Amino acid sequence: MRILGIDPGFERLGIAVLDPALRKERGEKDHCVVFSECFKTSSKLGFSERLNLIGKEVHKIIKEYKPEILAIETLFLNTNQKTVMRVAEARGVVIYEASSAGLKVFEASPPQIKIATTGYGRANKEQIMKMVKILAEMDTSKTSDDELDAIAIALTAFAHLKVLKK
Amino acid sequence: MRILGIDPGFERLGIAVLDPALRKERGEKDHCVVFSECFKTSSKLGFSERLNLIGKEVHKIIKEYKPEILAIETLFLNTNQKTVMRVAEARGVVIYEASSAGLKVFEASPPQIKIATTGYGRANKEQIMKMVKILAEMDTSKTSDDELDAIAIALTAFAHLKVLKK
Numbered sequence: 001m002r003i004l005g006i007d008p009g010f011e012r013l014g015i016a017v018l019d020p021a022l023r024k025e026r027g028e029k030d031h032c033v034v035f036s037e038c039f040k041t042s043s044k045l046g047f048s049e050r051l052n053l054i055g056k057e058v059h060k061i062i063k064e065y066k067p068e069i070l071a072i073e074t075l076f077l078n079t080n081q082k083t084v085m086r087v088a089e090a091r092g093v094v095i096y097e098a099s100s101a102g103l104k105v106f107e108a109s110p111p112q113i114k115i116a117t118t119g120y121g122r123a124n125k126e127q128i129m130k131m132v133k134i135l136a137e138m139d140t141s142k143t144s145d146d147e148l149d150a151i152a153i154a155l156t157a158f159a160h161l162k163v164l165k166k
Numbered sequence: 167m168r169i170l171g172i173d174p175g176f177e178r179l180g181i182a183v184l185d186p187a188l189r190k191e192r193g194e195k196d197h198c199v200v201f202s203e204c205f206k207t208s209s210k211l212g213f214s215e216r217l218n219l220i221g222k223e224v225h226k227i228i229k230e231y232k233p234e235i236l237a238i239e240t241l242f243l244n245t246n247q248k249t250v251m252r253v254a255e256a257r258g259v260v261i262y263e264a265s266s267a268g269l270k271v272f273e274a275s276p277p278q279i280k281i282a283t284t285g286y287g288r289a290n291k292e293q294i295m296k297m298v299k300i301l302a303e304m305d306t307s308k309t310s311d312d313e314l315d316a317i318a319i320a321l322t323a324f325a326h327l328k329v330l331k332k
């Protein structure tokens with residue numbers, strides 16, 4: 001059950017593909033990060049062009065890694081209204097590309113992500129990042145926060161689906 | 167210069183295609199509504215499926231009517247946060263489909279729409295609708311508000327582009 005985790009953003013989009021089975025084959029732990037990146041769009045480009053690049057990148061990654069599930073963070077309104085609207089539009093494009101490719105969509109709220117990664121619904125950013133690094137067992141020295149967020153979201157989907165299967 | 171006007175929505179999407187040239191050929195006035203509809207998605211469907219239907223519908227209409235410009239209303243936050251986020255996601259999908267098909271995107275703010283249709287930036291809904299019916303010169307008895315909104319948005323883009331050309 002391969003999962004595409006996305007930390008939705010307009011300027012920076014965290015993307016990660018996790019495959020639990022792959023690591024099990026190797027006799028290791030549950031989660032394997034097959035791919036991760038922080039996809040950036042330049043502020044010099046027009047808005048519609050940036051949306052286009054985001055959709056095309058997600059399309060490309062789905063085609064290449066063939067995940068079955070999209071795990072994506074739910075959005076909440078913060079102080080910057082304009083930013084959150086742009087992020088929502090990018091989020092719509094990501095879900096659209098995933099849905100067009102037949103992926104199931106799992107929406108993870110921030111408290112769900114906190115509980116799934118740290119066991120504590122009010123964990124702070126540092127605590128989440130620390131646990132993600134342990135859970136994903138990867139060399140995270142070169143991994144951006146956006147990628148780690150995307151991995152955390154994919155781990156959350158994995159935890160929920162595992163519970164559902166039991 | 168064929169314009170696709172979209173009144174962004176998640177449950178109801180107003181869509182209109184206007185072609186100024188077409189009517190000029192007939193020796194009539196400026197604007198001709200080639201197509202209009204209110205595209206609805208059922209609340210019984212899942213969120214990602216509804217986004218998918220919206221994108222596919224816009225894709226189909228672009229392919230059939232070949233507009234060169236997408237005119238779409240800008241969004242502002244209202245009281246219902248959840249609704250506005252879903253509408254923003256749908257809006258992202260519409261812009262993505264248009265941008266992928268090579269259309270230029272024109273974003274029209276509510277005051278721009280009011281000025282372009284009525285000449286008055288604080289016009290109310292009824293005043294806009296009345297003017298749209300006159301400007302579009304169509305049989306509007308069967309036309310929904312969402313379609314009229316989409317026509318108003320397309321008319322706004324047309325007014326702006328006409329000014330730019332002068």
